[in-house]
Amino acid sequence: MTLSVSTGQAVDLRVQPVGEVLDRVERSLQVRLLPDTVVRKRRSVGARTDRDTWVRVERRLLDKITDQGWNGTECAARLAGVAQPAWQGCVVWRDADGPVMWRADETELLPGAPVGSAVVSEVPELPDEWWEALNASLDALAAQDTRRVATPDTDTITQELVTESIRGVFPGDFDTTVKRWVPAHADLNWANVTAPVFSLFDWEDWGDAPLGLDSASLWASSLAVPALAGRVRQERRSDFESRDGKLMTLFVCSKILGPYAHPEDPRLEPARRMAEQVIEELQAG
Template sequence: MRSVDLRLEPVEEILARAESALQVQLDRATLVRKRRSIGAVTTRGTWVRIERRPWAKVDGQGWNGTQSAASLHGIAKPQWYAGLTWRDSAEPAVWQVDETALLPCQPIGTAVLAEAPQLPDAWWKAFNASLDALAGSRTTRVATPDTETLTVGGITGAISAAFGVAVEADFGPWAPAHADLNWANMTGPEFCLFDWEDWGNAPRGLDAASLWAASLAVPELAKKVREERHEDLSGRDGKLMLLFALSKFAGPGAHPDDPRVAPGREEAARLLRQLDGV
């Protein structure tokens, strides 16, 4: 199957189908195009997000993350209103449309930040309360970070491939996680967490480790994340999740211009030494 990037593909037919089904108009001037999703503000003051997911990635939960997240409580997230799903008639793919409330303010930045955002104490309080409420929820879903279903073998395999060391993973109970926690999926100065398509059960620390890894180019920000989510990251599960997050950009295939690579490799070496004593 060919690789599809919605930033480059014609999407007018898809937008028109979503408009017709939801009985709404999309403001083309607000259109945001990403690799596998597009979104826009509607004429009734809501947000419509459209995602394309390959059929091979649809395993029973691949299209309803935003809908199922509507059942979660105690989390600052956009309210979900309506959804629509159809199978592509020409290619093995599924289109998912979700209409939600607008975000309270702008996303903090790109997924990986180059400078620290100015976030008030109230933001960190809401951030912690939401992650704690999420972890205390219940679901049968399994997290799919980067659209890949999370498994113990996948975690240990990624760590071993990146750092050349075999690790044992005897994880404690898994709990719900957002599974795509980065600075592009949160708003500020008012906290709101969005893009819920990959959420599900994961080892403790997945979300905190992901955000910490996305902050490594800004040492004071990475330190702040680790301090705020210390309980998630201080145990063996948390350290393994930190290594798993680092494996995505600090391994042999690291991009030479990524400012997180050098500190990430230093952190990986430190974590591997610590794991022997955890």
């Protein structure tokens, strides 16, 4: 099978052929991927195996791989108190035809199905135990120590990135300096959590980030459903009431309202209203 995904450019794995890549993964991990379970996303492909595990394959450009390496899922295996699928092993290689790396991580199966897509349009049925497990995992994660730096959307998060993102959309007289950095998943949305049993997966971008990034990200993923967005803010109240949490609210709103905003995105108006409220609170000190 001919591959056309080895160029040094961003590609969409939902439409590009990946047969040879999956064949290599099977040989290297000595496993068979079940064809009818394959899930294709823009940057990754996943599938169930014949030994009841899950393999996630990602393609990443070399200039998107930082000095800390590209082993987030592997490093997350040591996190205590965080509900996640156990990591089993991996295979990593450089593409022979371009500045591209491939990585396949094998983990145990998820305990349930993903709650939804990255942005949900209806309220999922989540028991109180689910929210308790979410809170316990996020609190346990924030209490860890790591030298990793989070890479949301594959971009290393820095004070400069936070300031530029916020200022690019919300000019105003308020300080954008982050006071507290803690470990974060950095890609927390409804496609990366399971129910009815809570589990958090896709750890490739985790690392230190401003306090409140995960809570704000899940809230942004919920904005099309006001009741769900409200529940997230209620459950993670301490994050949202903190100064850093307010900055992270603006940070995620800047992505919704920024230059790539979609005019029909149902999150536009609630994000705009919340941003105005948060800016007033920051300006008031």
